[in-house]
Amino acid sequence: xxxxxAQPAHNAHSHxxxxxxxxAWLTISCAIAALAGWWLLDNGTVVAGRWxxxxxxxxxxxxxxxxxxxxxxxxxxxxxxxxxxxxxxxALLGNPVEGAGLLFLFTLSAALESYTLERATRSIDALxxxxxxxxxxxxxxGNEQQVSVxxxxxxxxxxxxxxERIGVDGEVVDGSSSVDESTLTGESLPxxxxxxxxxxxxxxxxxxxxLVRSLRPASESMIExxxxxxxxxxSEQPAIQGRFERWQGGYVWFVIALTSxxxxxHYLGWIGKHAGDPRASIYAAMVVMVAASPCAVIMxxxxxxxxxxxxxxxxxxxxxxxxxxxxxxxxxxxxxDKTGTLTHGEPEVVQVLDGMNGNAxxxxxxxxxxxxxxxxxxxxxxxxxxxxxxxxxxxxDARTFxxxxxxxxxxxxxxxxxxxxxxxxxxxxxxxxGVDVPQDVWQRAEELREAGLTALIVGTQHGGGGVIAVAxxxxxxxxxxxxxxxxxxxxxxxxxxxxxxxVGEAVGSAVGADEVLSELLPAQKLESVKAMRGRYGALxxxxxxxxxxxxxxxxxxxxxxxxxxxxxxxxxADVVLMRSDLRALPFAxxxxxxxxxAIIRGLVIAFSVIAFLLFSAAFLSIPLWLAVLLHEGSTVxxxxxxxxxxxxxxxxx
Numbered sequence: 001x002x003x004x005x006a007q008p009a010h011n012a013h014s015h016x017x018x019x020x021x022x023x024a025w026l027t028i029s030c031a032i033a034a035l036a037g038w039w040l041l042d043n044g045t046v047v048a049g050r051w052x053x054x055x056x057x058x059x060x061x062x063x064x065x066x067x068x069x070x071x072x073x074x075x076x077x078x079x080x081x082x083x084x085x086x087x088x089x090x091a092l093l094g095n096p097v098e099g100a101g102l103l104f105l106f107t108l109s110a111a112l113e114s115y116t117l118e119r120a121t122r123s124i125d126a127l128x129x130x131x132x133x134x135x136x137x138x139x140x141x142g143n144e145q146q147v148s149v150x151x152x153x154x155x156x157x158x159x160x161x162x163x164e165r166i167g168v169d170g171e172v173v174d175g176s177s178s179v180d181e182s183t184l185t186g187e188s189l190p191x192x193x194x195x196x197x198x199x200x201x202x203x204x205x206x207x208x209x210x211l212v213r214s215l216r217p218a219s220e221s222m223i224e225x226x227x228x229x230x231x232x233x234x235s236e237q238p239a240i241q242g243r244f245e246r247w248q249g250g251y252v253w254f255v256i257a258l259t260s261x262x263x264x265x266h267y268l269g270w271i272g273k274h275a276g277d278p279r280a281s282i283y284a285a286m287v288v289m290v291a292a293s294p295c296a297v298i299m300x301x302x303x304x305x306x307x308x309x310x311x312x313x314x315x316x317x318x319x320x321x322x323x324x325x326x327x328x329x330x331x332x333x334x335x336x337d338k339t340g341t342l343t344h345g346e347p348e349v350v351q352v353l354d355g356m357n358g359n360a361x362x363x364x365x366x367x368x369x370x371x372x373x374x375x376x377x378x379x380x381x382x383x384x385x386x387x388x389x390x391x392x393x394x395x396x397d398a399r400t401f402x403x404x405x406x407x408x409x410x411x412x413x414x415x416x417x418x419x420x421x422x423x424x425x426x427x428x429x430x431x432x433x434g435v436d437v438p439q440d441v442w443q444r445a446e447e448l449r450e451a452g453l454t455a456l457i458v459g460t461q462h463g464g465g466g467v468i469a470v471a472x473x474x475x476x477x478x479x480x481x482x483x484x485x486x487x488x489x490x491x492x493x494x495x496x497x498x499x500x501x502x503v504g505e506a507v508g509s510a511v512g513a514d515e516v517l518s519e520l521l522p523a524q525k526l527e528s529v530k531a532m533r534g535r536y537g538a539l540x541x542x543x544x545x546x547x548x549x550x551x552x553x554x555x556x557x558x559x560x561x562x563x564x565x566x567x568x569x570x571x572x573a574d575v576v577l578m579r580s581d582l583r584a585l586p587f588a589x590x591x592x593x594x595x596x597x598a599i600i601r602g603l604v605i606a607f608s609v610i611a612f613l614l615f616s617a618a619f620l621s622i623p624l625w626l627a628v629l630l631h632e633g634s635t636v637x638x639x640x641x642x643x644x645x646x647x648x649x650x651x652x653x
Contacts (some may be wrong), residue, residue, distance in 0.1 A: 020114035023063060027107040030059040034100035041097065053096045060087070060103025063110065077252045082293045086286045090624060093283055102290070102628045109295075109632040112639070130202035131223055135167035136160075138211065149201075149218045160210040165202060169221045170212040172197045177208030184222060184316065184578055226318060226578075255292045262288040262618070271618050283624065284617065290627045291613030296635040300602025303642030308595035311645050316578035317588045324574045328557050328592035333536035334490050334585075335529060337551070338497035338507055340544030341561060342582070343472040347380055349387035350453065351469035353444055363393055365466045368422045369458050371396035372411045376403060380456065383470050404429060408457075421461035430459045437465045452506025472503075474510060481582035482511045484652075488589050492536055496525050496551070526550040542585060548572075559585065583652065590650060598645055602638035609634035 033056035040049030064080035071078040083106050090099030136159040137147045144159055149167045152158065157173065160166050166179070178190035181203045190206060193199060199212055201221040218224070262271075263285030269275030272284055305322040312319055319325050339345050354362040370388030373381035375398055388395075399419075401411040408425015410433065423429050430437050437459040445455035445467045452471070459465035482493060494515045497504040504518035517528055529551045533539050541548070541555035549572045552558030560573035561580055577584040613630060616622045 020111060023107060023111035023114050026059045026062055027104065027111045030056045030100070030104045030107055033059060034097070034104055037100065038097045050096070053091075053100050056100040057087070057091065057096075057103060060100065060107050064106065077256070079252065079293050079295055079298070082252060082255055082289050086289050086624070086628075089282065089286050093279055095283070095624070098624050101625050105625075105628045105632045109635050112636055130165060131218070131221065132165050132167045152214050152218060154214055154216055156214045158212045158214060160199075160205050160212055162205060162207050162209060165204050166199050166210075166212065167201055168212060168214040168218060169200050169216050170198075170214045172199060172210050173213050174211040175209045177210050178206045180204040180206065181579075184226065226313070251294055255289060258292055259285045259289040272621055284621065287617040287622060287624050287627045288614065290624065290631055291617045292610060293631060294606065294610065295631065296606035296609065296638045297603060299635055300606055300638040300642060301599055303639045304595050304598035304602065304645060305642075307598075307643045307645040308591055312588065312591055315584065315587060317584055317591075318576040318578065319588075320574050320576075324557055325592050325595055327538065328540065328575070328589060329596040331538045331540045331557060331589070332490060333492040333494070333532060333539045334485060335494045335496060335532060335539060335541045335551075335555065336513075337525075337541075337543035337548050338495050338499065338504060339472060341542055342478050342495065342507055342511060343474055344580075345472065345544065347383040347454070347470045348473050349383050349468055350471050350473075351448070352387075352466065353441075353469070354464075354466040362466060363391060365458055366391065366468065367393040367396060368413060368420070368460070369424055369456070369468055371398050371413050372401070372409060372422050372424060374398070375401040375411065376409050378409070380454065380470050381409075384456070384468060407432070423459050424456055426457065430457075433461075435459045435461055435465075436463045438463070441465050441467050450502060452503045454503075474507065475580075475582055477581060477583050479511050481586055482513075484583075484586035485589060486512075488586055488593065490589070494532060496520055496528055522548075522550060526554055529554045542577075544580075559588070561585075587650060591645070594645055594648060598642045602641050605634055605638050605641065 033052045037049045037052030037056060040046075040052060042049075061084060064084055068078060068080040068084060071080065083102070087099040087102045087106075090096070090102065131149065133149060134146050135149050135152060136144050137152065138144050138157040138159050152168050156168075158166075158168055158170065160177075162177070172193050172195050174195060176192070176194045179193050179199060180190050181200065184200055184203065193205075193208075193210065199205075199210070200223065201218065202223040263281045266272040266281035266284045267275065267278060272281075305325060308325050309319055309322060312325070336342055349366070352362050352366050354365050366384070366388050370385050370393065373384040374395065396413040396415055398411040398413055401409065403409045404425070406426075407429040408423060410421060410423035410425070410429065413420050413422055421433070421435070423433060423435060427437075427442075437457060441457060441459075445457055448455040448467065448469045453469040454471065456468040456470060457465065458468060485493065492514050493512075494517065495504060495508050495511075495513045496517050497507070498520055499518060501516075501518040504516045507513075508516035520528065525548070529539065529541055533554075533556065538556045540557040540559055541551050542559040542561060543552060544561055548560070552560060552572050552574075557575060558573045559575040559577065561577040561582070561584075575588060577588070609630060613622075613627055617627065
């Protein structure tokens with residue numbers, strides 16, 4: 001295969017020096033020469049027929065010979081050597097046509113496998129090709145010029161017209177558009193972009209013109225980094241593959257010994273019907289050599305792992321190594337950060353209650369509170385202002401704004417009816433300013449706090465007031481995703497949060513968590529993860545990748561979730577969910593389990609065929625060509641079984 005990322009998949013059939021195209025041409029050459037040579041021999045043209053068969057042997061031996069020699073230099077004999085010995089041994093025994101047929105089937109299998117595995121990685125290579133080679137740079141005078149994308153530096157302005165692919169990672173400075181980000185996140189719906197929105201190279205702008213400020217060089221764009229991460233993941237062996245490849249060297253020596261013992265047993269008459277016939281005994285031994293070769297065993301693992309990694313990347317799930325795909329399949333406990341993972345990490349108004357009439361949609365109270373909070377820098381002030389903007393409530397003129405640390409804020413508002421003092425804070429604020437807030441407001445605020453909400457008390461100088469309930473909005477898909485995780489075998493789900501116990505337990509109850517640990521500092525989160533690893537075994541931790549670094553690193557599998565993948569997530573986590581959608585988590589777990597199932601299925605097929613062929617070679621005297629056909633057929637079947645992961649249907653719910 002040509003792609004460096006696939007090199008570790010090379011084994012009996014993936015010859016390191018050859019690509020799928022070269023293997024295909026050698027297969028065709030071997031087939032034509034073998035058929036023509038057999039026909040000429042059959043029709044009495046012996047010399048020409050032998051020369052053509054020699055061409056078939058050279059074509060069929062070219063790639064396996066290179067791999068066999070490389071393996072002998074580095075780590076010892078491999079499966080290619082077994083096949084070469086069987087094919088050339090057949091020729092020496094006077095069966096050149098059968099040996100040529102063996103080499104043809106071997107190279108045909110190699111070509112099919114190389115092509116199949118190359119397809120598994122081609123979609124990742126295609127990612128970087130989505131980034132345009134040139135972009136329209138805009139200078140300080142507003143002049144536009146087409147330049148190579150590699151010339152763009154951080155801070156440069158780039159014009160993106162409707163229907164164009166964005167060439168840089170950056171931030172929208174001017175304009176708006178809907179952008180297709182499916183190449184990065186797997187999100188099928190376009191994402192609206194306005195000034196301040198992030199955009200990424202390789203994504204497609206649909207219907208608006210954008211002026212984008214570049215944030216990083218083209219070589220460090222998100223799409224380039226994703227491609228490198230996936231290539232790195234494909235190049236690293238999962239543990240099971242490493243075990244089998246270490247086992248391969250010793251197994252080849254075992255096959256050679258078994259072949260020798262089989263030939264001797266046939267010659268001595270202990271098995272078979274070739275007692276005293278050295279030629280027939282050697283031929284029977286070569287059938288054993290082919291039957292025992294573990295090509296399908298070795299190929300079943302990289303086929304499934306490469307397909308799993310590629311399928312994951314298509315859905316915006318990045319595994320940094322195939323070993324993490326393997327480990328995730330065995331996770332039984334998932335620990336989740338709350339803020340930014342189960343919730344959006346951005347507070348919003350969920351209820352507005354007037355202390356006088358209990359009207360849940362009291363626009364006047366919200367308008368007054370938002371007019372004051374516009375001048376505040378408190379994190380919850382933005383939630384109140386956004387709620388008023390969504391209701392399209394006009395802003396009231398605010399004067400004499402004051403903020404009192406530990407108490408709250410207040411201002412004097414003016415409208416056509418005159419001036420009104422409005423405060424938002426605790427009892428001390430209203431007591432010091434002589435404002436009497438109705439008792440019903442305090443009682444309702446306490447009820448809201450007990451329900452896990454943040455209650456903002458609003459009071460006015462005329463004794464009016466109310467309460468605004470603010471909460472970090474739960475992700476709509478959270479409960480569905482966790483339910484799906486349960487179906488996939490997760491036995492325990494724990495939530496960690498730095499929030500108050502009431503808030504944490506409210507979220508835990510909503511999603512059906514088994515345990516909620518609240519009021520934790522980052523160091524305490526780390527210790528909690530370590531303790532739970534000891535109690536529950538293999539554990540995955542999922543956070544937003546911003547402040548969860550220690551916990552992500554301490555877990556068996558660290559999973560970071562963030563829009564298009566934050567820098568911290570790409571550096572710290574083992575798995576990155578490229579978009580903020582928890583439904584990607586059960587998909588990743590499902591894919592890990594399906595990958596493991598594909599590996600096991602391939603190994604069962606491979607070992608079953610080996611056992612059948614060994615029995616047949618020992619007691620049924622099957623011909624060499626049939627052993628090769630069944631052997632190579634089982635290899636192709638295991639490859640196809642693994643690559644089925646690329647298209648296997650996934651049930652979202």
